[in-house]
Amino acid sequence: MSYRRLKGISARTWMSALVRMRLRQGASAAGLASDAVSDAVRGSDPVNGYQVLEQVVQLPVSTWRYRWDPPHVRHLGPMAQDWWKAFGVGENDRTICCTDANGVAIVAIQALHRELTELRNEVAALRARSSPAPHPRDPGAAAPQ
Structure with missing residues (x-):
């Protein structure tokens, strides 16, 4: 996990694919983003x-x-x-x-x-x-x- 003082918290995990979430400073759930790319999913x-x-x-x-x-x-x-x-x-x-x-x-x-x-x-x-x-x-x- 990395923390940037002015830009908020960024957490990345590596499994079979990258799962990334970003929560910007002062943001609520509206500031949360997750990767949903075709090479990171199975069983579409x-x-x-x-x-x-x-x-x-x-x-x-x-x-x-x-x-x-x-x-x-x-x-x-x-x-x-x-x-x-x-x-x-x-x-x-x-x-x-x-x-x-x-x-x-x-x-x-x-x-x-x-x-x-x-x-x-x-x-x-x-x-x-x-x-x-x-x-x-x-x-x-x-x-x-």
């Missing part, structure tokens, strides 16, 4: 975005604070136990990994985008089918005499 499996989206919709989300937080501090998110039950990703049912939370959010957004695109296409097709047939006579033309 596709994900059903619609299923993940349904799990997100069912996931209880609340505001809360840690026991050690001052009363004015609030956080927003699911409980780790509910997260684990819904997605089964991460290390355990006590923590939510930022990488997993980002992945779930991205997959759910992709599923919503696909649904929105499908609905737009369906609406366009329905509008095209239901639009009135053009009148045989141009309304701007003079009436026959």
Whole structure:
């Protein structure tokens, strides 16, 4: 582990791949970064975005604070136990990994985008089918005499 006085803490571990995390001075979990590169992972499996989206919709989300937080501090998110039950990703049912939370959010957004695109296409097709047939006579033309 290395410590830089003005830049925060940087921890690196070597296993079969590099796992690196950085927490900058004054940063919270938003300042945490982890490597997620293709040569550092194994067992990459596709994900059903619609299923993940349904799990997100069912996931209880609340505001809360840690026991050690001052009363004015609030956080927003699911409980780790509910997260684990819904997605089964991460290390355990006590923590939510930022990488997993980002992945779930991205997959759910992709599923919503696909649904929105499908609905737009369906609406366009329905509008095209239901639009009135053009009148045989141009309304701007003079009436026959």
